[in-house]
Amino acid sequence: MSDRETRQPSRRKKRRKRRKVLLIIEIIILILLLIVLFAWLKFGTINVRNIGKVKTGDISKKTEKVLSGYTNFMVYGVDNRTAGNYNGGNTDVQILVSINNDTKKIRMASIYRDTYLDIDPTGNTTLAKSNGAYGRGGEKEAMEMINENFDLNVDKFVSVDFAAVVDVIDDVGGIEVDVSDDELAALNSRRYPTIPEVARVSGKKATPVTKAGKQTLNGVQACAYCRIRHGAGDDWGRARRQRTVMSQLFQKVKGASASQMSKIIDDVFPKISTNFSMTEMLSLASAVKSYSIDKSFGFPFNETTMELNGRDTMIPCTLESNVEKLHQKMFDEKSYAPSRTVRAISDRIVQVTGKTEESAEDYSKVEGNIGVDDEAGESTTSSTSQ
16 A cells, blocks of 8 residues: 555544544534523613713822722612612612722722712712712712712613512522611511512512521512611611622622523513623623622711701711722722812811711711621621621
8 A cells, every 4th residue: 555545544534533623612612602692692681771971080090090900880779669660769779899800809888878978960069968869860970979079980880679689689599697686676667667668669478587696588588688777777787788788699699500590680680770781791790700709898987977958967077088098998099189079079068067077976886886897798797796
């Protein structure tokens, strides 16, 4: 047999081997494309809205560069007592979420809804409770309020309602929460029937929480737990409970099975509104297993309360010093100097309220040490020391 005849079967074998390798690669690519297509179709159920250009705060080039290393967005829980409706109403939840693009660590700041801020980003100072900004102009005006008062450039949001929170918690089998005696009393209050209200809005059954202590809460119970405001730490406790539930839920979703994830997407995505693009959502979702919650805290850090217009209002003492601390804790800007805009708003708040840095009250001994940060993603409840 000639050398040529000997080489031909060998070449044919190599070609067959190459074809087999290419076929395997093509199958893998096809599977990946199907996964991406599946995810795209699922994400397509989210209500993606274009709210236009969001005005940024008075930030320096240095701060702009620092912020570019983070993915920042606002999470809003809308308080309008209807499911799937994001038009009108104040924000029951307003949490600034920051993802470090390098480390994938997440930090969260609950903006207390009663915080006295400038809610008119047009330049005409209008001091009022921060949660009123959403009612004035939806997510756009609410983010512009955050940017103006905090020296930020946030332009992305995710809005959810009661029904979405209830569904996702139920889909992961509930979350573990340490319920205090005061929280138990608030959950079962006849004057403020939180559990029945959440059940009505979400279309689910109202099941009372019957005991204090560590236990698994279902979607209605956990959502009601987030909404407790009267007693049990008031607005400080409410914001801390929201962060506790978000942290617990994040851990459960990270460990969810493929079937659970599919169920979550089917149930929850139609009840979410956002201005993240499909591409941005897929990019965030692809790295979800790498994320970890680093810390969470409430804003303002130093504050006092006073009655304004017949309503208890939280006064930052002062806005300037609180914004300085926010940038230090959220973005590791060790020597941050607030902008002229923030200083002007801060001075105006002092002028109207008479509250200075010396007016700040020590809330660290309020039930559950609510004034202290929740570090390293630990779920902190009112019966644990933080």
